[in-house]
Amino acid sequence: MEIAINNPGLKSTRRFSEEEKNLPKILIVDDEPEVYTLLSKFLSKNYCVDFAGSCKDAFSKIKNEFYEVAIVDINFPDISGREFINACKELSLEIEIIVTTGAPEYKDAVNFIKNGAYDYITKPFDLQAISETIAGAVKEQKINAEKKLKAANYKIVRKINSGSSGIV
16 A cells, blocks of 8 residues: 655555455545544555545546545635535546535535535544445445446447347
8 A cells, every 4th residue: 555645735646456446445535634544544444545635636536536435524725515526526426425524514514415415424533423424325326326327228228229220
């Protein structure tokens, strides 16, 4: 496992081992490296955990790697949490996003869930609760991805069956 966290920007360099490639991938997006360290140690037995210290770094990673779940702090200076969720959903429709904050507000929680977040979790983390939330998000992601695949296959079959060329 190779991880380099550097200030400023807290970028990570992550190479997944062959064993890790079979695990669900979790992206932690937070400007506090302590959050990554804590969650990575706790989650690394069941998940392949990666880190982005900024929204810009996270967007780059999501464009180039498939993640089942992103755990995202909502307080970044360069982009709002809502904008981040919308952009992530545009880049990778299958990703489930768990929003985290150290300054929780009920109104924000409702708005984030309405805008596509899987869940809204407050800091400091209850590690058992976040583990259960991640497991649920991974399961939801797989169900949604399977539904999209079935829908795409259905469209292909319909198109083939409606063609008159006789070529299959």
